[in-house]
Amino acid sequence: MADIETEAVAEIRRIAREELEFEGAVEPAHDLLRDLHLDSLGLTVLAVGLENRFRVLLSEEDAQGVRTVEDLARLVAARVAAATPDVGAHP
Numbered sequence: 001m002a003d004i005e006t007e008a009v010a011e012i013r014r015i016a017r018e019e020l021e022f023e024g025a026v027e028p029a030h031d032l033l034r035d036l037h038l039d040s041l042g043l044t045v046l047a048v049g050l051e052n053r054f055r056v057l058l059s060e061e062d063a064q065g066v067r068t069v070e071d072l073a074r075l076v077a078a079r080v081a082a083a084t085p086d087v088g089a090h091p
Contacts, residue, residue, distance in 0.1 A: 005070075007054075008050065011054075012073065019049060022036055
């Protein structure tokens with residue numbers, strides 16, 4: 001799952017830079033509101049971008065515990081893991 005988290009952080013950086021025009025560094029410990037200066041529209045753009053890239057759904061309930069870039073990356077990784085069928089499982 002760490003690989004998905006790393007990919008999610010990279011995608012958050014890309015979205016912040018290309019779609020939200022954020023010019024600073026984007027680090028896992030950065031607070032989405034305080035450090036990245038995201039408002040509700042920015043958070044929505046970020047969430048939709050991650051949903052499209054990773055083919056997952058992020059709900060408002062999910063957002064309750066998310067404060068940092070790392071929190072968001074972990075959430076995306078958890079949603080990807082939940083959506084991926086267990087290859088070794090038998091019916």
